[in-house]
Amino acid sequence: MNAFFFVAWPYVAWVLAIVAGIYRYFTARYTYSSLSSEMLASRSLFWGSVSWHYGIIPILLAHLLAGVFPSAAAAAVSRPGALLGLEVVGLALAFLSILGIATLIGRRLGTRSPLRRETSGMDWVLLAVLALQVVTGAGIALFVRWGSRWYPYTAAPWFWSIVRLDPDPAKVAALPGFVQLHFVSGFLLIALFPFTRLVHLVTVPVTYLWRPYQIVSWLGRRGAGRSPMP
Numbered sequence: 351m352n353a354f355f356f357v358a359w360p361y362v363a364w365v366l367a368i369v370a371g372i373y374r375y376f377t378a379r380y381t382y383s384s385l386s387s388e389m390l391a392s393r394s395l396f397w398g399s400v401s402w403h404y405g406i407i408p409i410l411l412a413h414l415l416a417g418v419f420p421s422a423a424a425a426a427v428s429r430p431g432a433l434l435g436l437e438v439v440g441l442a443l444a445f446l447s448i449l450g451i452a453t454l455i456g457r458r459l460g461t462r463s464p465l466r467r468e469t470s471g472m473d474w475v476l477l478a479v480l481a482l483q484v485v486t487g488a489g490i491a492l493f494v495r496w497g498s499r500w501y502p503y504t505a506a507p508w509f510w511s512i513v514r515l516d517p518d519p520a521k522v523a524a525l526p527g528f529v530q531l532h533f534v535s536g537f538l539l540i541a542l543f544p545f546t547r548l549v550h551l552v553t554v555p556v557t558y559l560w561r562p563y564q565i566v567s568w569l570g571r572r573g574a575g576r577s578p579m580p
C-alpha cells in the first residue's frame with residue numbers, strides 16, 4: 351500500500367497532470383478556464399468564492415514555503431508563541447475555506463437551483479475532493495498537534511525524496527491514517543487538475559501586463575458614432 355501511495359502515486363499524479371494538461375491545452379484551448387456561473391447565482395458565488403480563495407491561498411502558500419524551506423520553517427515555529435500564533439491563524443483560515451467550499455457546494459445542490467443542471471460529474475468530484483482536503487487538513491491541525499512542528503521532518507523530506515527521484519515512504523509511514531489520506535488526496539487534486547475547472551489556476555491573466563488594449567465599441571443606436579476611447 352505505502353509503496354503505491356507514497357512512492358508511485360505522486361509521479362502518476364504529476365505525469366497525468368502534465369501530459370493531459372498539455373493535451374487539453376492544444377486540443378481544447380478555450381476550455382482552459384473555470385466557466386463562470388455568476389449569472390445563475392451571483393450572491394452565493396461571491397461569498398463562497400471569496401471565503402474559499404482568501405482561506406485556501408495563504409494555507410497553500412504556507413504548505414509550499416514549509417516544503418521548500420523546511421529548516422527555516424522549523425526555526426520559525428521554535429518559540430511557543432510563534433507556533434501557537436501560526437496554528438491559530440492556520441486553523442482560522444481552514445474554517446474560512448470550509449465555509450467557502452460548503453457555500454460553493456450548497457449553491458449547486460439546491461433542488462430549484464438552475465446551477466444543478468449545469469454542474470458536471472467532474473465538478474462534483476472536484477468539489478468533494480476539495481472538501482475532503484480542507485476537512486482532513488483542519489482535522490490534522492486540531493487532533494495531530496503540532497503540524498507545523500512535524501511537517502518539516504516528515505512531509506517535507508518525503509517531498510524532497512520524490513523530487514530527487516529516490517522516494518522515501520518511511521518518512522511518512524508512521525503518521526496516522528487520516529494524515530496519510532490528506533497527503534494522498536493532495537496528489538489526487540494534482541491528478542484531477544487537467545480534467546476539471548482547476549485548470550483555471552494556470553490562466554492567471556499575467557499577459558494583461560503586456561498585451562495590447564482591448565478595443566470596446568458601442569453597438570446599436572444608443573452608441574452610434576460614440577467612440578469608446580476618451
Ligand code: HEM
Pocket residue numbers: 406409413437440441443444447480483484485486487488490491492494496497498501505532533534536537539
Ligand atoms: C501532499 C500534499 C499535502 C501535504 C503533505 C499536506 C500536509 C498538511 C499538514 C501537515 C497539515 C497540518 C498543519 C498544521 O497542523 O499546522 C495540513 C493542514 C491543512 N492542509 Fe494540507 N497538505 C497537503 C496538501 C493540501 C492541499 C492540496 C490542500 C487544499 C487544497 C490542503 C489544505 C489544508 C488545510 C485547509 C489545512 C488546515 C490548515 C492549517 O492548520 O494549516 N493541503 N496539511
